[in-house]
Amino acid sequence: MLIELSVNDFCNELASQSPAPGGGSVAALSGALGAALAAMVCNLTIGKKKYADVEGEMMETLTSAADIQQKLMQLIDADTDAFNAVMSAFGMPKDTEEQKAARAHAIQNATKRATETPMDVMRLSRDAMQLTGVVAVRGNQNSISDAGVSAIMLRSACEAAALNVRINLGGLNDTAFVQTTRNEVQSILDEVSDLESRIRSDVERKL
Amino acid sequence: MLIELSVNDFCNELASQSPAPGGGSVAALSGALGAALAAMVCNLTIGKKKYADVEGEMMETLTSAADIQQKLMQLIDADTDAFNAVMSAFGMPKDTEEQKAARAHAIQNATKRATETPMDVMRLSRDAMQLTGVVAVRGNQNSISDAGVSAIMLRSACEAAALNVRINLGGLNDTAFVQTTRNEVQSILDEVSDLESRIRSDVERKL
Numbered sequence: 001m002l003i004e005l006s007v008n009d010f011c012n013e014l015a016s017q018s019p020a021p022g023g024g025s026v027a028a029l030s031g032a033l034g035a036a037l038a039a040m041v042c043n044l045t046i047g048k049k050k051y052a053d054v055e056g057e058m059m060e061t062l063t064s065a066a067d068i069q070q071k072l073m074q075l076i077d078a079d080t081d082a083f084n085a086v087m088s089a090f091g092m093p094k095d096t097e098e099q100k101a102a103r104a105h106a107i108q109n110a111t112k113r114a115t116e117t118p119m120d121v122m123r124l125s126r127d128a129m130q131l132t133g134v135v136a137v138r139g140n141q142n143s144i145s146d147a148g149v150s151a152i153m154l155r156s157a158c159e160a161a162a163l164n165v166r167i168n169l170g171g172l173n174d175t176a177f178v179q180t181t182r183n184e185v186q187s188i189l190d191e192v193s194d195l196e197s198r199i200r201s202d203v204e205r206k207l
Numbered sequence: 208m209l210i211e212l213s214v215n216d217f218c219n220e221l222a223s224q225s226p227a228p229g230g231g232s233v234a235a236l237s238g239a240l241g242a243a244l245a246a247m248v249c250n251l252t253i254g255k256k257k258y259a260d261v262e263g264e265m266m267e268t269l270t271s272a273a274d275i276q277q278k279l280m281q282l283i284d285a286d287t288d289a290f291n292a293v294m295s296a297f298g299m300p301k302d303t304e305e306q307k308a309a310r311a312h313a314i315q316n317a318t319k320r321a322t323e324t325p326m327d328v329m330r331l332s333r334d335a336m337q338l339t340g341v342v343a344v345r346g347n348q349n350s351i352s353d354a355g356v357s358a359i360m361l362r363s364a365c366e367a368a369a370l371n372v373r374i375n376l377g378g379l380n381d382t383a384f385v386q387t388t389r390n391e392v393q394s395i396l397d398e399v400s401d402l403e404s405r406i407r408s409d410v411e412r413k414l
Contacts, residue, residue, distance in 0.1 A: 002214065003213065003214040003215040003218075004213050004214075004215060005213060005214060006210065006211050006212060006213055006214075007209065007210040007211075007212060007213075007214055007217050007236065007280075007283065008210040008211060008280060010214050011239050011240065011243045011276060011280055012243070014240065014243040014244065014247060015242075015243035015244075015246035015247050015250070015272075015273065015276060016247065016250060017247075017250040017251065019247075019251060019350070022244070022247065022350070022352075022353045022356075023244060023352050023353040023355070023356030023357070026240050026244065026356050026360060027356065029214065029240070030237070030240075030360065030363070032218050033218065033221065033233050033236070033237075035222075036218045036219070036221040036222035037221065037222075037229070037230060037233065039222035040221060040222050040223065040224075040226075040229065043222065043223060043224040044224065044226060065222075066222065069218060069222060073214075073215060073218055076214065143226070143229070144374070145229075145230050145370040145371055145373075145374040146229045146230040148230065148367070148370045149229075149230030149233055149234065149367040149370060149371075150230070152363045152366050152367045152370075153233060153237065153363060153367070155363075156237070156359045156360060156362075156363040159359050160355070160356040160359045160360070163352040163355045163356060163359075163410065163414065164352055164356075166352075166414045167351070167352040167414055170414065203370065207370065207373045207374055207377065
C-alpha cells in the first residue's frame, strides 16, 4: 500500500515513470495533511488552562478531524486503485463486437468510479475545512500558522481533486451524472474558497 | 528522520500532541510533491515518439525537478529541527543577567534560522513552478491534470512557508533582516501567484 511507503519512497515513486500514483493520490494526501494539522491544533489546545472553556468543543473537533484524516489517508490508495482499474479496462481485448461492448462498458464503469474517489476527497476536505475554521478562531493561538497551513492544504486538496474529477468526466457518456457531478464540484469549490478566505484573513490578522 | 516514516505514520505524528512536525514541514512536503509531479510528467514524456522534439528539454527539466525535489524533501526534517532549536533556546536558564543575555541571543539566532528554512522552501518551490510551466505546455498532454496538481501543490508550499516565515519574523529584533525578508516573501508570493494562474488557465482549457 502507498501509505505504508516512507515519505521519501512515496515522493520518489510519484516522480517515477509510472503514471500512478499521480495527482489524484496527492490530492488525497494534501487533504489528510490538512485534517491532521486541524487535529494537531485541537491536541495542542486540550488540557491547557487558558482554553478550558473550549475543551469540550476541541474534543469533539478532534474526533471529527481524526476521522476525516483516516478516511482521506485511505483515499490515497483508493485513487491509485481507481486509476489502475481504468487502465485495465482500456487494456481489455477489442477483437469482436462482444469484446468491444464489454470493454466500453468496463471503461465507463471504471471511469465513473475514478470520479467518485476525488469527489470523496473534495467532500471530506470541505468538511475538514469547517473544523479548521473552528480551531483557527478558538484553538491555541500559538498554533495559528498551523491552522493557516491546514486551510491551505485543504483548499489544495479540493482544487487538485476537482482537476481529477473533470479529466475523468470528459470520458463519460452518462450526461445526467456528468452534469450533477460538475455542479457539485463547482459548489464545493465555491464553499471551500469562501471558508479558506475567511480563515486566511483571520490568521493573517493574528500573525 | 521524518522522511523515513511511512506516509501513514507521518500523518499521525503530525496530528499528535507534539508541536513538531507542524505546518513548516508540511510546506516543504507540499513543495516536494509538486516537484515530484513535474518530474513525473517529464518521465511520462521522455521516450514517446510524439514528443521526440522536446526530449532534450524534458531531460533537462527532469534533472532540475528531481534536484529540487530532493532538496525540498530534506527541508521537511530541517524545518522541524529549526523549530526544535527555537524551543530549546526558549528552554535555556534565565536566572542571572548573563544567562538572560545568552538565552536572548540564542533565541534570536534560532528564530532567524527558523525563517531561513521556509524561505528556502519558497525559493525552491518558485523554481519548481517554472519547470511545471514548461511541462504543462510541452510535456505529455495526457498528464495535464498532474501538471495542474503540481502547480497547486507548489503554490501551497509557498503560501504555507510564507506563514511560517512571518510568524518567526515577529520575534526578531534585526529590523533590516526583517524588512528584507518581508520584501522577498511578497515578491515570491506575487511571482508564484502569476505563474500558477497562467499554468492553471492553460490546464483548465485543455481538460
